[in-house]
Amino acid sequence: MERLEEATKPIAPENAIGRVSRMDAINNRGVSEAALRSARRKLTNLKIALTKIDAENFGICARCKRPIAPARLMYMPESTECVRCADR
Template sequence: MQLRISRMDAINNKSVTEAALRKAKDKLEKLKFALVKVDDEDFGICIQCKKEIPLGRILIMPQARTCVNCSH
């Protein structure tokens, strides 16, 4: 049995896909920035409170520029 996708489903799927692509491109740019900055002395320092970002956060999100508290 073949499924038929309605025009509205196709438009919705396209929107979801485009949003995911934008998000992935944004993350890639942030990761590229982090890669360039990894050797800087202020890498891993929160840009808001100036405290050290925990290593666990850096390992999970190397593009993070703020600590957990400042990210909210």
């Protein structure tokens, strides 16, 4: 996240880079901002999941009430839905 935060800093107008390079830098900054938002959202969801890991309903789908596959929980511990319900 630190690298993404660095990549989202404003581009100083006094930088002597060409117009096309500046446009590319602005585009890259936008991509980095989106990636940073996504990383922050995932971190928040992981922190929430960590607080609920000892709860009786952890690993149970919020929609269908069936167990969430262990492989899904290993890959995405913040999951609150099984694959089938998440695809809907």
